[in-house]
Amino acid sequence: MASRKYEINMTSGPLLGKILLFAIPLALSSLLQLLFNAADVIVVGRYAGSMALAAVGSTSALINLLTNLFMGLSVGANVLFARYIGSNQPDRAKDLMHTSITISIICGAILTVIGLVFSRPLLHLMGTPDEVIGLASTYMKIYFLGMPAMLFYNFGSAILRAVGDTRRPLIFLTVSGCINVILNIFFVTQLHMSVSGVALATIISQFISACLLFYCMVRGQGACHLEVKKLTVKWEHFQKIVSIGLPAGLQGMIFSLSNVLIQSSVNSFGAIAVAGNSAAANIEGFVWVAMNAFHQTAISFTSQNYGAREFKRVHKTLICCQFLVILTGLLLGNGAYFFGNTLLGFYNSDPEVIAYGLTRLKYICILYFTCGVMDTFVGSIRGLGYSFMPTIVSLLGACALRIVWILTIFRYFHSLEVLYVSYPITWILTLSIHFICYMKATKKLFGKPVAEQIGS
Numbered sequence: 001m002a003s004r005k006y007e008i009n010m011t012s013g014p015l016l017g018k019i020l021l022f023a024i025p026l027a028l029s030s031l032l033q034l035l036f037n038a039a040d041v042i043v044v045g046r047y048a049g050s051m052a053l054a055a056v057g058s059t060s061a062l063i064n065l066l067t068n069l070f071m072g073l074s075v076g077a078n079v080l081f082a083r084y085i086g087s088n089q090p091d092r093a094k095d096l097m098h099t100s101i102t103i104s105i106i107c108g109a110i111l112t113v114i115g116l117v118f119s120r121p122l123l124h125l126m127g128t129p130d131e132v133i134g135l136a137s138t139y140m141k142i143y144f145l146g147m148p149a150m151l152f153y154n155f156g157s158a159i160l161r162a163v164g165d166t167r168r169p170l171i172f173l174t175v176s177g178c179i180n181v182i183l184n185i186f187f188v189t190q191l192h193m194s195v196s197g198v199a200l201a202t203i204i205s206q207f208i209s210a211c212l213l214f215y216c217m218v219r220g221q222g223a224c225h226l227e228v229k230k231l232t233v234k235w236e237h238f239q240k241i242v243s244i245g246l247p248a249g250l251q252g253m254i255f256s257l258s259n260v261l262i263q264s265s266v267n268s269f270g271a272i273a274v275a276g277n278s279a280a281a282n283i284e285g286f287v288w289v290a291m292n293a294f295h296q297t298a299i300s301f302t303s304q305n306y307g308a309r310e311f312k313r314v315h316k317t318l319i320c321c322q323f324l325v326i327l328t329g330l331l332l333g334n335g336a337y338f339f340g341n342t343l344l345g346f347y348n349s350d351p352e353v354i355a356y357g358l359t360r361l362k363y364i365c366i367l368y369f370t371c372g373v374m375d376t377f378v379g380s381i382r383g384l385g386y387s388f389m390p391t392i393v394s395l396l397g398a399c400a401l402r403i404v405w406i407l408t409i410f411r412y413f414h415s416l417e418v419l420y421v422s423y424p425i426t427w428i429l430t431l432s433i434h435f436i437c438y439m440k441a442t443k444k445l446f447g448k449p450v451a452e453q454i455g456s
Helices: 002-006 015-047 050-057 060-086 090-125 130-162 167-190 194-218 235-267 271-307 311-338 340-347 351-365 369-383 388-407 416-420 422-445 450-454
Strands: none
Touching: 015 050, 015 130, 015 167, 015 194, 015 271, 015 311, 015 340, 050 130, 050 194, 050 271, 060 090, 060 130, 060 235, 060 271, 060 369, 090 130, 090 235, 130 167, 130 194, 130 271, 167 194, 235 271, 235 369, 235 388, 235 416, 271 311, 271 340, 271 351, 271 369, 311 340, 311 351, 311 369, 311 422, 340 351, 351 416, 351 422, 369 388, 369 422, 388 422, 416 422
């Protein structure tokens, strides 16, 4: 029963405190996970030079493009597991968990092959500068060797989140994150391994966090208890995971595709601009993961309360999460810009690199809270079981419009400022449509029997 003390009862009691208890460890976990890449960028930027910094930074959008489709499936696992727990179906939840973990291992192996074979050709298609493409390709190939561990960890932590356990993943990432930073410094400053060293440090830390999570689930109790002999893919659960998770993965993938196009556009300004953009994007990432914790919170709390037919708590969950995400986005986003000189200086001391980085922070971070609002609406809608709806809205409202912007307005007004302003414009338009979709979805669903909503 030791594992039960980490769980949160999402279907009764005061919401705000429980949401914070859930979201804060989740945000800290995401921040530590982001530190894997931040440590790479900081160490190579300070000890291996601007070209190595540009090489590592130029891979982020492409890595996200290749991984988001598979990572989206973990959203399906989280939604369904939480719903089965909320509707008191522990046996179905346990079967779903074993199917999810098996899928993560298979998908991780597939991603490793893709990364090893297609890294350099895809970087070339992105227009990665010739002076950094060799280093960038090396970094990606090593990085993708850790995909099985990364996906196992993300699927496993999605299962734990569904019952409110966000604290143990935080502990695991604290351990692996510290090891990652130590290995980064050792490999680069002592062994002079440059991008190879930071990539190797990252995958070692990923395998450590995966092993800790595996031990946790094997020793756990109830529906989260993992039995290796039961690892298999049950078609019934696989179909449901795909029906919810695939649209989420496609949305993330298309978002990443638009970011790949933006990265390609940034590449046209040269390696120094790429380095500044990479450092700023890394800082921006810390703000995003803090806000994204409330997106993840909305999914889990909405799913459990929907399964338990606590429909009023679904609305209250959204209100609490939106209040907290706006507060977080305003404080951290504006803080990132106003302290930008100091923060960017941790990555690289070149004044030109810092200037390019500040340009990105100005146009994206000040209004970054609107992205958090948009994502939190998506989390609530997905928690209700609607996955295609927010995907279509996001693809048309954010991705398609952003791509059109690049191909038209940016083409005629070729500047980084024009490129970056496409972000807040598309966020505001898209969140407005998501609000309408949420209202329509709740009005339609809350009169139905729960058996019709989640399946018998």
